[in-house]
Amino acid sequence: MALYLITGVAGFIGSNLAHELVRRGERVRGFDNFETGKRENLAGLASKIEFRELDLLDPQGMAEFCRGVDYVLHQAAIPSVPRSVEDPVSSHNANITGTLNVLMAAREAKVKRVVYAASSSAYGDTPSLPKHEAMLPNPISPYAVQKLAGELYLNSFYRVYGLETVSLRYFNIFGPHQDPTSQYSGVLAKFITQMLAGKPCTIFGDGEQSRDFTYVENAVNANLLACKAPTEKVSGRVFNVATATRFSLNETFRILAKIIGYTGQPKYSPPRGGDVKHSLADVASAKEAMGYEPTVSFEEGLVRTVEWYKQALVPAESTSR
Secondary structure (H helix, E strand, C coil), rough: CCCEEECCCCCCCHHHHHHHHCCCCCCEEECCCCCCHHHHHCCCCCCEEEEECCCCCCCCHHHHHHHCCCCEEECCCCCHHHHHHHCCHHHHHHHHHHHHHHHHHHHHHHCCCEEEEEEEHHHHCCCCCCCCCCCCCCCCCCHHHHHHHHHHHHHHHHHHCCCCCCEEEECCEECCCCCCCCCCHHHHHHHHHHHHCCCEEECCCCCCCCCEEEEEHHHHHHHHHHHCCCCCHHCCCEEEEEECCCCCCHHHHHHHHHHHCCCCEEEEEECCCCCCCCCCCCHHHHHHCCCCCCCCHHHHHHHHHHHHHHHHHHHHHHHCC
């Protein structure tokens, strides 16, 4: 039985990975510093995983915790374009120096493979759609630069040291365990909880910007496929993780309103700096190399996510009043 180490295990995607690996009967180790992760995301996992409160910027702690690990799923980051614009230094430290520390620890521990949460923001605002991995990166925000630098570090560690690495460029992941109250949260988490509470929703820009929204189960499956895919097909490479479909924020608002029964209208505010206008992925490379297929559609993911928030958040709000 393999041992998986999840960095940022109390975060949105990290906790979904932990729950799925435990469900599959795998051995799981994880750490988080709780800067953006939530302790409640680990509910039900305390006796099932080995957890340590640890920071990416603690190289000695990282080295100790990597010993004996087979696969590292590196999800920890400060995942915010606005934060990187306002404070590029702290996000640089977490997203670049932290990733280097993970790679150093993994190399020392001789892990089999490191799978990295990269970002579609690396493509920037180039007009060509869909985005494919052979395109020249064109990052706009400091966050996008940082995530791209992480990809380059992973590729370098494979080519120079022989450490097997895979980078997965996530396209707008959403689903259960995403914190809607955080400034780092995606638009869907905010829309859903605001609609459920009967509050107004804000769209930055004209709402015609579009995204390849990807339900979190698809990202979890991609990570686990990337761990076991043939070395010659995936090591040192970058792959898109998405659904190969896109919806504008205006369309998304209307779909969610119908699911929830929300009758309000969106409020429009000026566009945010560093945001990309459109994103749409080509996932052919991930399909060919590791058998990735998006198994949950956008609409089905929205239905599942709305149900999760109804159960997880609405009762908590009512009991706190």
